[in-house]
Amino acid sequence: MLEFKDVTFKYAEDDFYMMKDLNFSVKKGEFVSLIGQSGCGKSTILRLINGLEKPEKGEILIDGKNINTLKDYCAFMPQKDLLFPWRTIEKNLCIPMEIKGVPKKDMHKKCVNVLEEVGLLDYIDKYPKDLSGGMKQRVSFARTILAGSDIMLLDEPFSALDSLTRMDMQEWLLKQWKHFGKTIIFITHDVEEAVFLSDAVYIIQDRPFKDMERVEIPEQYPKSREFLKRPDIVALREELIKKLRNRREEQ
Numbered sequence: 460m461l462e463f464k465d466v467t468f469k470y471a472e473d474d475f476y477m478m479k480d481l482n483f484s485v486k487k488g489e490f491v492s493l494i495g496q497s498g499c500g501k502s503t504i505l506r507l508i509n510g511l512e513k514p515e516k517g518e519i520l521i522d523g524k525n526i527n528t529l530k531d532y533c534a535f536m537p538q539k540d541l542l543f544p545w546r547t548i549e550k551n552l553c554i555p556m557e558i559k560g561v562p563k564k565d566m567h568k569k570c571v572n573v574l575e576e577v578g579l580l581d582y583i584d585k586y587p588k589d590l591s592g593g594m595k596q597r598v599s600f601a602r603t604i605l606a607g608s609d610i611m612l613l614d615e616p617f618s619a620l621d622s623l624t625r626m627d628m629q630e631w632l633l634k635q636w637k638h639f640g641k642t643i644i645f646i647t648h649d650v651e652e653a654v655f656l657s658d659a660v661y662i663i664q665d666r667p668f669k670d671m672e673r674v675e676i677p678e679q680y681p682k683s684r685e686f687l688k689r690p691d692i693v694a695l696r697e698e699l700i701k702k703l704r705n706r707r708e709e710q
């Protein structure tokens with residue numbers, strides 16, 4: 460579904476290339492994580508996918524079409540919830556639909572449905588300050604769903620949460636992913652989080668990077684935290700950490 464073909468990119472201010480002739484692809488409905496040390500270019504990949512940055516060379520395709528010819532093909536959920544404090548939860552959810560010109564009564568129906576799905580219908584008229592960090596992330600996720608795109612780009616959405624809330628949110632996200640059937644590209648610093656959530660993990664190791672190593676994560680359904688205790692999964696996690704740390708020591 461999503462394909463990078465020989466994508467070369469550097470920021471105008473920088474002297475160095477961030478990626479050169481990068482090729483990788485994500486299948487429809489896949490949950491893929493990107494891991495790599497801070498500053499290696501993870502967020503930049505998402506910025507390229509949603510068109511905020513343009514490749515110097517190469518192309519990014521969705522279902523075989525160049526993204527330059529497409530609209531509304533992906534929805535971005537940033538690390539911070541970015542809810543407007545002066546808007547109620549419903550009004551916050553409406554933002555992408557207002558931009559698209561969805562009729563008012565349809566907007567309300569959609570808000571009710573999605574809040575029911577994420578278990579926050581009781582909060583429809585509340586303000587962001589009335590919600591916990593995890594709840595705000597759920598609203599932010601609901602808003603990303605309402606944007607109606609098939610691809611969701613999630614940039615470290617849980618990094619600001621405490622570890623217990625984070626675990627709840629990871630399990631919750633897996634359920635939502637199964638339910639909505641979206642393709643998810645997820646960025647995290649946390650190798651365990653990547654292993655727990657993903658079908659496959661891409662590792663960014665070199666700079667500039669040409670290829671990202673793709674590591675497949677064995678399937679298990681339903682997934683619980685027991686999955687992380689499986690000996691093969693423990694070994695896989697250690698292997699990924701080693702790859703990331705080796706890279707750091709070389710520098």
Ligand SMILES: Nc1ncnc2c1ncn2[C@@H]1O[C@H](COP(=O)(O)OP(=O)(O)OP(=O)(O)O)[C@@H](O)[C@H]1O
Pocket residue numbers: 470471472473495496497498499500501502503504
């Ligand atoms: N808008 C920009 N203009 C110029 N350089 C940028 C811009 N955004 C990021 N960079 C540089 O590009 C590099 C990669 O940034 P990016 O945000 O993609 O990294 P990251 O892997 O997401 O890092 P982190 O894990 O810390 O979020 C960094 O060296 C950063 O300074």
Ligand SMILES: [Mg+2]
Pocket residue numbers: 501502503614
């Ligand atoms: Mg980043």
